[in-house]
Amino acid sequence: MAKPFGSTSIAVREAEPEPFYRQLFARSGFGFAALDAEGRIIDANASLLRAFGVASFADLPPFTDCVSSKDRPAIAFAMRPHLAEQAPWEVRLLRADGSEFWVLASFIEPPALPGEALSPAMIVQTIDVDERKRNALELAERESRWNHALESAGQGVWDHDFARGDLFYSRQWRTIRGLRPDDPIDTSLDTWIQTVHPDDRAHVLAEIAKQESGEASFNVFSYRERHKDGHWIWIESRGAVVEYGPDGKPSRIAGTDTDITEHKEAEERLAQMSRRLELALDISRIGVFEINLKTSDVRWDDRMIGIYGLDGDPDSETWERALHPEDRLKATMTVADGIFRGQDFVNEFRIIRGDGEIRHVRGRAAPYVDLTGVPRLIGANWDVTGDVRLQEELKRAKDLAEARNDELEAARARIEYTALHDHLTGLPNRRYLDATIQAAAKAAQETGSRLAVLHIDLDRFKEINDTLGHLAGDQMLVHAAGLLNALKGPDDFVARIGGDEFVFLSTGSGGRNLATLAEAIVDAMRKPVTFNGHICRFGASVGIASLSGAAIDAKQLLVNADLALYRAKNRGRSRHEFFTSDFQAQIIVNKQTADEILSGIEQRRFLPYYQPQFCARTLDIVGVETLARWDHPTRGILAPDAFLKIAEDLDCVATIDRIVLEQSLADFARWEAQGLGIAKISANVSSKRLHDPELAHSLRTLDIRPKSLSFELLESIFLDDCDRTVLENLAEMRRLGIDIEIDDFGTGHASIVSLMKLSPRRLKIDRQLVKPVSRSPGQRKLVATIVEIGRSLNIEVVAEGVETPAHVAIMRDLGCDILQGYALARPMPADAIPDFVQRQEWRSQAGTVRDLQNEVRRAIIR
Structure with missing residues (x-):
């Protein structure tokens, strides 16, 4: 293996001249590496070592292993001998920590130089393009996302580069107009303007002139254009000047077109509906209002203002001030309840107009939350004074007619009721009792059933009258009457016969447990009653007499019950006693003792x-x-x-x-x-x-x-x-x-x-x-x-x-x-x-x- 560059001693270097490629490595700012015939790195300059983050080329693996796995196929192809002198290749190199960086790699086969013993099989030159490459990739990614976003939003992109004579129209731009991607486009203004709706052409030409003259650097306008199949579509065009020429005029304008046909049709339908609603409201004289529940801002239309007789605009308190005092609480509570429940509601109330006239108003409203999240209340009011007065007149006429028809009958019933009932408690009186007990006695004689009389006298009633007054006493009598009525069965009869005395008449062949009934009366009467903050306590003594069949004598029954009552009071009160044959003797004894x-x-x-x-x-x-x-x-x-x-x-x-x-x-x-x-x-x-x-x-x-x-x-x-x-x-x-x-x-x-x-x-x-x-x-x-x-x-x-x-x-x-x-x-x-x-x-x-x-x-x- 060749010795690394810079590692040979001075003595050797004087004996052996330095190879030419090392001189090139030392003088270049690019990265250089020398490879042997098997692709191993046998030498490298300092720029390359710094890029890999190592101190010596000995720390690097074979060159192909220094290349990212994504680019190794391309490097294997580029390093072939007959391709080595081709243009540089963009590849990613791999550091020991796994990070990658982009370079331009050139592969050179050096000629064998006379007198040089060390001659590499291939020289690799790298130029660091990592930052530029990453920026380019990020820009491409952004452009791709933007194009996808525009496409998914249904917006067609157009780009007019007048300086280069380049006019670009995206695929979506063509789709909006029904064109295929390969359909030719006549880009001349005279030809294209003919596809614009005649009513919109002047407007469109004026807007285009604003853009091309530089009067408007950004412009938005809508118009109708004929679709390929012949129908009209609405287009919203947004354009902006992106480049200016030396003369200061726009040289490039780009923008987007959006199909807003459905939106325009919806607007038209809404406008038609609004016109119909407005006409209906005018005819029916219904006023419309809206309230911002967050800021209390109110909006009334002219009909609302007319209903309330206002001269100026309303504020947040106008409605409540106009309410009739007698209706204010109910009306405001209805509104508050509807808002709280989040449901529509109906309201009826009277108002006092600005001119002082009282009018009847009916309203309907519903709370909702708008698109911005603001809670609002929208509703309508209409004047129903005429309807109310008509209904009142009809009701008065009906009531008058019924009153006149019922007057004689009511008078007769009142006279009869007064004659037969106690005015304080509403119970039947002694006269009513006499008639009822006679009829009950006759019926019991015929059927052989039992007839019972319970004579009831209130205990300590006089003390309540003396200490708290007759008003308290009257209240106790009414309370006692209510208790007796509650205990009365379907065949029973209860009467007040005077003072604090009552009679309970129990009829029917089935009969009742008279002792249980009497105990229930006594228990009910002894429970305390509150009157004006005072605790009133009284009781009841009950005398009971009963007969059945032919032996019944109504008057004697009343006498016998009265005797039994006398005995109950003498034996301690708040109790009941049945009539027995020895009562009269006891009465004589008590009279003698007295x-x-x-x-x-x-x-x-x-x-x-x-x-x-x-x-x-x-x-x-x-x-x-x-x-x-x-x-x-x-x-x-x-x-x-x-x-x-x-x-x-x-x-x-x-x-x-x-x-x-x-x-x-x-x-x-x-x-x-x-x-x-x-x-x-x-x-x-x-x-x-x-x-x-x-x-x-x-x-x-x-x-x-x-x-x-x-x-x-x-x-x-x-x-x-x-x-x-x-x-x-x-x-x-x-x-x-x-x-x-x-x-x-x-x-x-x-x-x-x-x-x-x-x-x-x-x-x-x-x-x-x-x-x-x-x-x-x-x-x-x-x-x-x-x-x-x-x-x-x-x-x-x-x-x-x-x-x-x-x-x-x-x-x-x-x-x-x-x-x-x-x-x-x-x-x-x-x-x-x-x-x-x-x-x-x-x-x-x-x-x-x-x-x-x-x-x-x-x-x-x-």
Whole structure:
């Protein structure tokens, strides 16, 4: 192998003259390589080595391997001996890193020179054309893409190079006109202009003159040209000057032609449609509007402006300002809803025109999004005032005719209805009931079926009337009527017979479960009702009587149901009772008892009994509770169970309370004088007493020492719904130094909210909660919770029903302040109190501390 250029030592080089080709390599700026007969590189100059990125030709493979695989066939052909002297070849050479670069490669067979031992078989000269070649390829690619884009867009390209006399027309340009690629084209203006529509020729010539004179460097115009098959096509021509001559005039103009026939035909169809629409809108006087929902810009046509009576252009608020105030909310909500749902909608409203005239307008609109993505609303309005007025006139005429025809019938029906119905509730009245029950009784006699009467009376209705007024009472009656109607079956009849009394008539041979029906009535009536922010609670008592077959007597049924109702009210109200044969005897007894109560009040036979109360820690007596008793002439001392309900019916409970209270204060004064150490007395006060406007005045007439008297709120007094009278009475009690106690706490008679609002001095745990504490851990926890509530609110806790020593110990350990019950003392008359206090017998009865603890322990273990 020949030695590389530049590697021979100086001594050798002086002995052996340097080959000629090396002198050529050293002096040339091109790349040179010397190849042996097998194509191996035996020498290379620095330019070639730099192009390949190597330091020595020894790092290069055979020359054919230095050529890209894409060009190797061409190189193998070019290196043949008889072709070596041909023109240079454009090939891609391959670097060691795989990158390629373009060169012009020339192959030379050097002659053998005398005196040169090293003579290569072939010399390769390379010229770097990589950048130029890549630019040319990129330009060709761009031109190809552009041509493809124009072709796919249906645009024909033309190029008029006047300087060279070269006129070019693309294939698509020919296709637009129906020409084949090889069809000849007469490019003279005179010939071509004849293919242009006569109406467009002058226009086309003028536009061409603008371009050729340089007046317009870029020009766009449309015209009609005859297709090869004879029909006219619309062409849009776009041309631009791309080169100018030395005289400053255009020397080359290029552009595109586009077939816009379909577009023009669509425009014509649209124009025709627009003309028809415009004519229709003119005839129908329909105004059109459009709103840009993004910018609120509005556009109204002249008809819209005329409908609204405007002088100038509308703005975004014109429509809403014109709306009649009564229609504004509905109309604007209709528009907002249609836009939100993205659906077309119809709107009807009145407007007040600029001249003040009120007109009726109907509209239809639809939201849409235009091609630029802007949301818009388009619609139409038309004046329908004439139609509306005509419809109103027709309706008035029709209504008048119907009113006149129905007037006599309506008057007769109103008179009959008024005569047979209650004006407040709309239920049948007593007259209607009498007629109905007679007919029902006759039908039941004939069929042998059962006829039942339920006489219903509302409980505590008078309290609602007295405290909240007759308007509240009327509302409760209407509510009760609605409940009864809801429970009425197809064969039933409901009537209001006066005041707060109703009759429910149940007919039919199938019958109904009367007890279930009555319970449903009672349950429905006891549910609370709200009136003006007040919770109204009432109930119902029901008396039931029923007969069947020939024995039915309508009037007697009503009497029997009334007797059953009386018994239901005497037995506690909010319940039902069936008529039985012993009713009359019971009525006689109740009437006798009522007379005796009134006589007892006159004779002051109602007196106080006292049950002592004890400190839970020391068992010292701290007070007494006053209990009403009746000293009956023949039956002895009677508890309130024997007379209270009848006394309530007589409305004389407040009188009895006053008699007992006055006597209690006198007894208390006597005990103080005797030094018995009884710190206070407590007395019951009823709900009706609290609602008495004269209570405060009555209390001020009594000699009451502050903190010596407590009032226990006995009944279900709804302190969350107190009226003004109750609040004033409670305030007066506090001013007089009378303490307030809550009785029966824990059974639903009082609530935590009531405690916080009322702030009583004491609360009494009901005996029902105290009794099980000795055997029930859960009950002890409940009582402990109540005690904790009292302690947190700074309220003393009194335990009622303390009946065993175990109760004494447990309630003391749970933290109760005061104990009361049979384990310590039973109720007794006033004369027995001094002796009881002095003997202190309750201490021994309560047991020793150890006995108490053992009993509690046994009770818990059990």
